[in-house]
Amino acid sequence: MPAYSPMRSVGATGKQGSAIKLKDQGVEVVRENLADEQSLGEALVGVRSAFLDTHSSTSERPTSRRRRRRPATANLVFLVFSSVTDATPMIGISHIDSEVRIEEGLRESGIEWKVVAPVLFMDNFPKRNGLMRSLALGFFRAVFGSRQLQLVSTGDIGYLAATMLSDPSTYFNRRLNLASDALSTSDIQAIYSRIFNQPVWSTWMPGFVLFLDLDAFRRQKKTRSPRLPVFRPPE
Template identity: 35%
Template sequence: MILVTGATGTVGGRIARRLVDRGPLRILARRPDRVAVAGPLVEVVRGDYGDRASLDEAMAGVRAAFLVTNNPQRPQEDADFIDAARAAGVRRLVKLSAHAVGHPDADDLITNWHRANEDRLRASGLGWTVLRPRAFMTNTLSWAPSIRAEGVVRALDGSSPNACVDPDDIAEVACRALTEPGHEGQVYSLTGPEALTVRQQTAQLAETLGRPLRFEQLTADQVREGLRRRYPEPVVEALMDSAERARSGSKAQVDSTVLEVTGRPPRTFRSWAAENARHFN
């Protein structure tokens, strides 16, 4: 039995869909009604990281688990999940972390939260694999409304390169780590095949859509104001710190991990854009 968390999200959902026909699969969700993955070998259970009884129930009979958490202001969630996994005899835990953990100059709230959770996992005694992806290509879907309405991409900085990665590549690496031997104790840094600026992504989207798009640079205050509508202030400042680091080129590193683990190169942003053009039209 494999347990997947985050199945209503970007990576967890892709992992769950890949595992539907590969043996018993259990999905843990706060809102099971939002889980779109189904099949004769799939069981969806209600649970919460803060509810130890629900974690214990979800872990019963599980040999491998995928963990994703998303709230740096609730640092106990990872610890509670790891404790429950260890108590249940789970042998393998694959955790979604962040590429910035490997950068010594990254010292913001979100990166330090991931760093501490990685340390907890290493000390747990479980067989572990850590996935450190760069920014998701799917993040550009946030541009879709302004592209459809105005033909405009707005962002803080158009010239900082970022080796963004297709979440499908992350999911494929995760599935291999969950189902194959040889991945225990590995930290996998996951990127796309090239580093692109927002201006370059905008140009590639324009070519894909067959119509002109323009880039408009936002001020730091405009970006901060937008983030405050979605996140608490400590998270906003962490995201702004991350954006500032990008200006130094710290997010341009391209890793070969996807090729090494899957046997194929990571997908390009151009390829991702072609598959997802419908969202921007």
């Protein structure tokens, strides 16, 4: 993708946060409903290459079907999709299952594709020292104990996706698992403390806190399955 190629960001309002920064850099910001097939098609009109991902929601299943059909009719020639490491249709976590179906649809769509498959986002831990980070550290410690988790930042994922869009011929029809550091919750806490040169606290939470959150955490605690991609231990 040459430097002069126009860029479009879909799904943002353009009125806050990172969307404003994108507009200031000359990126066209388009607000569309990605859960609606017609809206998604309109957002992709004139787009030749795209980077798409999903989010966990109650409408994930129908949305995944739309996203795997629409690119074939939207003049896309290359699509980079953010999935999840080692995803299989038998994991039983709705968000991951939907991404498996999207990957299957891409292979059937006839367009050139590339899948980046991260493990666990570093961005789950807030950058600012405060209550939210303490809660995040406490939650992960309650669920995973001293277990090491493979982490990758969303910034690194975005950089890699941009690299692929700029040189699609190198990456056609490839799937790349992404991970960086393998850290326990205590490791993460110690790193933050060293960076800020001050104590970083972690709240205490009981182990049953996982039953209050996503089915991914509940299933991981129940099965301890190494096939669960977002929590797979380092080899």
